[in-house]
Amino acid sequence: MTDITTGIAAAGGPSPGNVRPAGDGVRVGVIGAGIMGADHARTLDRWVSGAVVSRIADVDAGRAAQVAAEVPGAATDTDAQALIAAADVDAVVIASHDSTHAELVRAAVAAGKPVLCEKPLAPTLAEASAVARDVAAGADLVTLGFMRRFDAGYTQMRADLAAGRIGRPLVVHSIGRGVSSGPGADSESAITNSAIHDLDIVPWLLGEPLTEIEYRAGNASGGAPEGLQDPHLLLARTAGGTLVTIDIFLNARYGYDIRCELIGETGALSLIEPAVLRRDQDLVSGYRYAEDWRPRFADAYRRELQAWVDLIRGRDGRGELATLQDGLRASRVADAAVRSLRSGGQPVTVASD
Amino acid sequence: MTDITTGIAAAGGPSPGNVRPAGDGVRVGVIGAGIMGADHARTLDRWVSGAVVSRIADVDAGRAAQVAAEVPGAATDTDAQALIAAADVDAVVIASHDSTHAELVRAAVAAGKPVLCEKPLAPTLAEASAVARDVAAGADLVTLGFMRRFDAGYTQMRADLAAGRIGRPLVVHSIGRGVSSGPGADSESAITNSAIHDLDIVPWLLGEPLTEIEYRAGNASGGAPEGLQDPHLLLARTAGGTLVTIDIFLNARYGYDIRCELIGETGALSLIEPAVLRRDQDLVSGYRYAEDWRPRFADAYRRELQAWVDLIRGRDGRGELATLQDGLRASRVADAAVRSLRSGGQPVTVASD
Amino acid sequence: MTDITTGIAAAGGPSPGNVRPAGDGVRVGVIGAGIMGADHARTLDRWVSGAVVSRIADVDAGRAAQVAAEVPGAATDTDAQALIAAADVDAVVIASHDSTHAELVRAAVAAGKPVLCEKPLAPTLAEASAVARDVAAGADLVTLGFMRRFDAGYTQMRADLAAGRIGRPLVVHSIGRGVSSGPGADSESAITNSAIHDLDIVPWLLGEPLTEIEYRAGNASGGAPEGLQDPHLLLARTAGGTLVTIDIFLNARYGYDIRCELIGETGALSLIEPAVLRRDQDLVSGYRYAEDWRPRFADAYRRELQAWVDLIRGRDGRGELATLQDGLRASRVADAAVRSLRSGGQPVTVASD
Amino acid sequence: MTDITTGIAAAGGPSPGNVRPAGDGVRVGVIGAGIMGADHARTLDRWVSGAVVSRIADVDAGRAAQVAAEVPGAATDTDAQALIAAADVDAVVIASHDSTHAELVRAAVAAGKPVLCEKPLAPTLAEASAVARDVAAGADLVTLGFMRRFDAGYTQMRADLAAGRIGRPLVVHSIGRGVSSGPGADSESAITNSAIHDLDIVPWLLGEPLTEIEYRAGNASGGAPEGLQDPHLLLARTAGGTLVTIDIFLNARYGYDIRCELIGETGALSLIEPAVLRRDQDLVSGYRYAEDWRPRFADAYRRELQAWVDLIRGRDGRGELATLQDGLRASRVADAAVRSLRSGGQPVTVASD
Structure with a gap:
């Protein structure tokens, strides 16, 4: 190579x-x-x-x-x-x-x-x-371009897990919600284009691949365009047996909200929404969500691009930058999820490398 | 009667x-x-x-x-x-x-x-x-004795949903974790004795019964006694199509932690852990979990008993007190979950009333 | 007696x-x-x-x-x-x-x-x-009727301090804000009727009296009625030298908000707003404030009245119920604060028992 | 020039x-x-x-x-x-x-x-x-090098205030705490070297200078070295009459904790600690504080240096970079605070430009 x-x-x-x-x-x-x-x-x-x-x-x-x-x-x-x-x-x-x-x-x-x-x-x-x-x-x-690997929250979560701070991982809940779906979104692209971030980040966090996946649709939001089942749930399993739920809702309206919780044998880790300001007003104490992914992951994108430039100019190794194989692996899981969707929710084994 | x-x-x-x-x-x-x-x-x-x-x-x-x-x-x-x-x-x-x-x-x-x-x-x-x-x-x-119906958080959640504040319900995540399982706990009693609270409260929140349920085991914690698959996940569906996940982990170690999130078409509601004091110490800012259900639900038990006494002395109607039928309904769902467990995770239809 | x-x-x-x-x-x-x-x-x-x-x-x-x-x-x-x-x-x-x-x-x-x-x-x-x-x-x-002594947050704060969990107390910040002032409120009644809760609870928390107090006015809110300087700040000191700030704002508009932070030599404690439900909506993740003191302190009032009834029927001792002397003590501090207000902010020594 | x-x-x-x-x-x-x-x-x-x-x-x-x-x-x-x-x-x-x-x-x-x-x-x-x-x-x-001006929280706070989201500012609480004081710290350097950040950022937030300041010492922590009164409180006032408290505690032990709350006529704004991960363990749900200022303000330093480089290479104007006059202004307020300290807490008027 x-x-x-x-x-x-x-x-x-x-x-x-x-x-x-x-x-x-x-x-x-x-x-x-x-x-x-x-x-x-x-x-x-x-x-x-x-x-x-x-x-x-x-x-x-x-x-x-x-x-x-x-x-x-x-x-x-x-x-x-x-x-x-x-x-x-x-x-x-x-x-x-x-x-x-x-x-x-x-x-x-x-x-x-x-x-x-x-x-x-x-x-x-x-x-x-x-x-x-x-x-x-x-x-x-x-x-x-799997930039979540450069998000401070995921990075710290992975480090804490690797350091043994919560014992062996048992369950992961990954949640991805947005205000509204982009043009042309349909039930399959909601997997291949949106959930694919979760399909990359969970194995990256755990250090083991997803091997089986099932699709579940529930009530569909009236706010979703025709052809898009929204929200949907993916239920997956890693090679090591960790149970993973992935909850995707592109038209959640309330905000761009990415969460992840990792439950281990002796403790649990969860992302904190990176808001910086609390406002108390009109009987509510709250912080604001981003409207889309850009502010939420601006710093992750910056770090990803910096790492990529540093790799190119020889200042650093590949580090957490996702490889072609990583991209292919995520596509394999997405493909299995799409097949489960098409089959009405049958469990589908992910093709191996 | x-x-x-x-x-x-x-x-x-x-x-x-x-x-x-x-x-x-x-x-x-x-x-x-x-x-x-x-x-x-x-x-x-x-x-x-x-x-x-x-x-x-x-x-x-x-x-x-x-x-x-x-x-x-x-x-x-x-x-x-x-x-x-x-x-x-x-x-x-x-x-x-x-x-x-x-x-x-x-x-x-x-x-x-x-x-x-x-x-x-x-x-x-x-x-x-x-x-x-x-x-x-x-x-x-x-x-x-389904006391969660008298917990201030669930009560407010139900009222907000009923008032249309988040639109039609689409997904519910119900989480129940404890420090350690009681004596004699096994995989089935984890459903019939612990998850049964979730099996009651979710229909109560939504105003519609659970009609289908599937059992999923993931990695088992080394901290769980033999015979107890811990944690486990139940994936259910209501009569109206709302998707429900129930995540039970009796030996979660970190604390007694009951959560519920309800996602609707225009917003989401989630319980806030009812802690009253934050302590900043040793580089951590945190609040304490209860060690078991008693402090967490002390107020709910008190309100439940008061409502029961008020019913008996004719001061109030039944209100939210769970009826015999409610108890039977929860048992039917628990039974379906146990059958799913025994079948290796097949979806099981809940017997109707 | x-x-x-x-x-x-x-x-x-x-x-x-x-x-x-x-x-x-x-x-x-x-x-x-x-x-x-x-x-x-x-x-x-x-x-x-x-x-x-x-x-x-x-x-x-x-x-x-x-x-x-x-x-x-x-x-x-x-x-x-x-x-x-x-x-x-x-x-x-x-x-x-x-x-x-x-x-x-x-x-x-x-x-x-x-x-x-x-x-x-x-x-x-x-x-x-x-x-x-x-x-x-x-x-x-x-x-x-100093009901804050029966609030779960203050109770736990006092217990943690007494148990030595944060070392010796050094500074207290007590904050009391409301949506709007009641009829007839003026600058002096804001002290004798509202801040008086803080003037009771801080000595109760610390186990030592307030001995000196100074009044400070800042900008006045345009939302306050004539004759009411709102917000105001009291700067006090206990017999043991702990510095205390009391920040009162009766027309804060945003909600009924009672806070207290206690900083010790090795840690800090602060009240958590006892909200039970988070709502995610319209790009905000937030919880609601009470509109007035009743929901905020409903449980404290209940416990206070129960303690009082238990005292009367001989089931319990006086416990945390405030005595006539406690009431008189709070009045002495309020009086000193009013004198400081009238003097344009001079430090005033609190009359001793 | x-x-x-x-x-x-x-x-x-x-x-x-x-x-x-x-x-x-x-x-x-x-x-x-x-x-x-x-x-x-x-x-x-x-x-x-x-x-x-x-x-x-x-x-x-x-x-x-x-x-x-x-x-x-x-x-x-x-x-x-x-x-x-x-x-x-x-x-x-x-x-x-x-x-x-x-x-x-x-x-x-x-x-x-x-x-x-x-x-x-x-x-x-x-x-x-x-x-x-x-x-x-x-x-x-x-x-x-007043890097707080480049912190996302302060930046958003200032923008929200400027946009009129909380009305006219009335009170500011600025809190700065650290794990332990650096070598050679004494009561005066705690002002001229640590509190000076607060003395710069508050006027920057409000758009008006601090004009009067008073020093207050309370109990001193046994954890502070000789010669350092720790914690201390500064009580200040802006040209426009906004009341400001600055609470400094260099040996707070529990963590590096920078807070700011800005109360306006119709709402309040406060910084959220920029933690990214919650850990649930040992009966505590918490997030970690930084041990010193570097992780807390790493991003602010980066942005400050970038803005400085962009100014130098002509890509941008001065923006929020603190000028020589800004530095001099902060020194004037620090000097007034030191004089108040030396006078036993007398209010001292800040020298005008």
């Missing part, structure tokens, strides 16, 4: 070794100028050490220009492939539509450039498997 | 009508001088208006005497039937071993005396059904 | 000894059918063991009748003195206007009847001292 | 204009390799976009080398003046002993280099005033 730092240096970097000179930024090209891509571009530009956003591509030129206007020095493209090929792009962030991920990962790896691909790797397991097979030789160049 | 207040008056009360004169206490006989019985005796004696504990029965005479020593004016018995028959007993609390409940309920009803029977009505559905059939004519005399 | 239980028995009780027979209630006359009196009458009637409300007096006959309608068996009076003298009144609760307290306490003691007088003993220290002197021989018959 | 970005460019930067080319880092020299300096060096190196740590100076060469070992590319000095003069230093961070601040600020300004000086500007007001006068012509080059 290609070494990610060598790869970059070889592909587009000016330096002979695998450590770039301090102060010389990794030139990142961002594909997709939608909400996620714009956010990544701004974060890289303003908050990440050692990175420069050199190009932003979007099929909608105006949208690319709008983001570029906030990122000094960034050029724009409408053709993602041109961006990948550009000499002033050392590394690529893929934040375009899910359907484009696989092809763009292939192109980036072919160009020998490190790539951070937003989840999912592909909308279906078949496609994800195909791309994983195709880029196997350059797999080290690929990172999947 | 017998009217509960008339019944009492006829059975042992000195007054001709169904409202006792103010200041004249209902004379209660408490059967069982264990933890629960002693607690009920003390609560009735100290904190309940209009009640007098006249007799305490236990097969262990010393134990009865010990409790009676704290309750001025209470006589003791070793024979529960004698207590039920005693002229100075207007009403009976059954807090003896689960296996004795059915027979004592029969005796109390036969004596025409109101009876508050601790849950469960009987260890098995067959026995519970038999006693329900046998005492049908005097069913109004029977109250089941 | 008169023994409170003997006193009662002599004055109006039917029994020869000082312990009333179980089931025979203490017949309480309640003076004042306003918010507080009505609340006490209902609590005694419904929730207190061993008490019967026999009479309710109010200068407004209609108001008395309205409360009596909720309390089975209660007669009404328009003359408080007649109530005190009535043969079917064993003990008296004074919840009428502050200006009437002193005279009614005198009358109750003269009649040899136990009396629970709502705070303050009198609006001014001079009057409070006069009544204390006048009833000195029957002082044991008098209890002051 | 010197423009900060022009200043840099003129002094040591390679570029002709006042905006550095993207990817070209500001070369920062860090003076002081103690806890604070090491932290700044690491943060600049790892987490700040557009910065390079080129030199680290400490009188203890070993200490400088140790920090430099973690910061690729950084050279070391034992002479702070040499660092300031070095051609590869564009901007200077002063994190050495408080007593050195004034002189080093003078040198940096003389060299025309932007300088971020840790608070306080100088240990005494006289020295702070002197340096402010001396560097007046280059005042724009100076930034004071």
Whole structure:
């Protein structure tokens, strides 16, 4: 496999070794100028050490220009492939539509450039498997955008578990709720696109894969669009026998609310909502939820991008950055969950690596 | 059916009508001088208006005497039937071993005396059904000890739901954890004796019965005794389609922790642990859990006993006091859960009324 | 001094000894059918063991009748003195206007009847001292209505401090806020009628008197009526040197909010708002404040009244019930605070016992 | 006055204009390799976009080398003046002993280099005033290290106040507690070195200066070293009449705990401790405090340094970065507080600008 730092240096970097000179930024090209891509571009530009956003591509030129206007020095493209090929792009962030991920990962790896691909790797397991097979030789160049691994709460939870503070894990409750579902959401994409974060983070926390999963629908909210069963529940089990519930509700209305509780033999750990201010008003003492994932995980995204840039410039190893295999693993579980959904809730065994 | 207040008056009360004169206490006989019985005796004696504990029965005479020593004016018995028959007993609390409940309920009803029977009505559905059939004519005399209905948190949750504050209910998560399981606990009694509280309170909250239930075991805690799968998860569904998870862990070690979250179409409600003091010490800011159910539900027990006494003395209707039918309904769900457990987790339909 | 239980028995009780027979209630006359009196009458009637409300007096006959309608068996009076003298009144609760307290306490003691007088003993220290002197021989018959001593949070705080859990106390922050001030509130009554709770509870917590106090006004809220400086701050010191801040804001709008933090050498304790339900809605996760003191301290009032009844019927000693001396002590501190207010914030030494 | 970005460019930067080319880092020299300096060096190196740590100076060469070992590319000095003069230093961070601040600020300004000086500007007001006068012509080059202005909680609090969400401010309670005081702490340095953060942040929150202040000592903790009155209380007032309490306890033992509550006419705002994980264990449900200021304010330091670097490289204006005047203002209030301490608690008027 290609070494990610060598790869970059070889592909587009000016330096002979695998450590770039301090102060010389990794030139990142961002594909997709939608909400996620714009956010990544701004974060890289303003908050990440050692990175420069050199190009932003979007099929909608105006949208690319709008983001570029906030990122000094960034050029724009409408053709993602041109961006990948550009000499002033050392590394690529893929934040375009899910359907484009696989092809763009292939192109980036072919160009020998490190790539951070937003989840999912592909909308279906078949496609994800195909791309994983195709880029196997350059797999080290690929990172999947599972940013929760860089959230302070999950990080501390994993460390406490690993340190034996609550004994052996027995049950995990993972909850993901949002204000309203995005355009085009349906019952399957609620799994492959939203629950997939839970399907990645739970094995990461526990250090063991999910091996079986069942889908359960309850009452559907009248606030969900047609075709989307919302909320739904996934009941899963890890290789080690830990029981996992995943409760997803995309149109929960009340706020963007991500929770996780991990119950062990001698104690339990749970995420605290990272609110910073309490307001007492109108007979209520409360704190505010984020309206979407960006404020909730802004710091996780920043740390993820920093870790990725540090990996590229040889300052750090891969650390918690999700690998191609991690992405494939999450897709396998999502696929099993979709099959359970289609079967009316039968337990489905997750395909092994 | 017998009217509960008339019944009492006829059975042992000195007054001709169904409202006792103010200041004249209902004379209660408490059967069982264990933890629960002693607690009920003390609560009735100290904190309940209009009640007098006249007799305490236990097969262990010393134990009865010990409790009676704290309750001025209470006589003791070793024979529960004698207590039920005693002229100075207007009403009976059954807090003896689960296996004795059915027979004592029969005796109390036969004596025409109101009876508050601790849950469960009987260890098995067959026995519970038999006693329900046998005492049908005097069913109004029977109250089941589902005290959570009198807890301020559940009460407020139900009122908020009923007032439409969170829209239609979609999902319920009910969690019950304790420090350590009692003597003799096994996987089935964890359902029939512990989870049964959840099996009562969830339908009470939602106003609709549980109709289907599945049992799931995960990793078992090394801290649980042999024969007890701990923790376990019940996955249920109401008549109206609301999805319910019940997470029971009797040996959770960390504290006695009862939680409930109710997610509706426009908001969510969750119990707040009723701690009253925060302590900042040794780098931790925290509040204390109760070690068992008594402090956690002391107020609920008091309100339940007060409501029961007020019903007996004709000051109030039945209100939220659990009926014989409520007890039978909970036993039916528990029975379905036990059958699911025995079948390796098959979904089991709850028998209808 | 008169023994409170003997006193009662002599004055109006039917029994020869000082312990009333179980089931025979203490017949309480309640003076004042306003918010507080009505609340006490209902609590005694419904929730207190061993008490019967026999009479309710109010200068407004209609108001008395309205409360009596909720309390089975209660007669009404328009003359408080007649109530005190009535043969079917064993003990008296004074919840009428502050200006009437002193005279009614005198009358109750003269009649040899136990009396629970709502705070303050009198609006001014001079009057409070006069009544204390006048009833000195029957002082044991008098209890002051400082109900916070029966609140679970303060109780646990005091126990933790006494058990040495946070070391020696160094600083106390006591906060009392309400939605809006009552009719007629002015800057001085904000001290003598509202802050007086803090002036009682802090010495009770610490086990040492407040010896010096200073008044500080800051910006006044536009929501406060003319003549009321709101909020204000009291800065006090105990005999042992503990620094105390008391922050009072009667028109805080946001809710009825009582807090207390006690900082010791090795840790800190603080009250948790006794909310029981969290609601997630409209991007806020919050719990509700009470609108006034009644729900916040309902349980404390109940426990206080029960303790008082138990004292009267000889079941318990005085325990935490505030004595006449406690009432006088709080009045002395309030008087010092008022003098500081009048002097423009000079430190004022509290008169010693 | 010197423009900060022009200043840099003129002094040591390679570029002709006042905006550095993207990817070209500001070369920062860090003076002081103690806890604070090491932290700044690491943060600049790892987490700040557009910065390079080129030199680290400490009188203890070993200490400088140790920090430099973690910061690729950084050279070391034992002479702070040499660092300031070095051609590869564009901007200077002063994190050495408080007593050195004034002189080093003078040198940096003389060299025309932007300088971020840790608070306080100088240990005494006289020295702070002197340096402010001396560097007046280059005042724009100076930034004071009041990092709380970059904390998410304070930032949100200020925004909510400014947006009118709680009406006009009436009272502020600012609390600062630590586990144990640093070496050499005494009663005066507890003000000039610790409380000074509160003395800066409260005016920043309210948008108006503190004009009067009083010192109050209570019981001293046995855990405080000789010469340090701990805890102490400052009672202050703003130009607009808002009342402010500042409660400082350096040896609070229980944790590093920074709180702030702001009470307005229609609501109140308070900081939430930024814990991310709850642990349930040993009958306690709690979250952990930081042991010192670094984890608590890591993100604020990072944002402060980023804002400073962005100012230097012309990407942003001064924003919330504290100016020389801000530092002088805080020193004036600290000086008034020290004078109040020395006078036994007399109210002292803060010198005006």
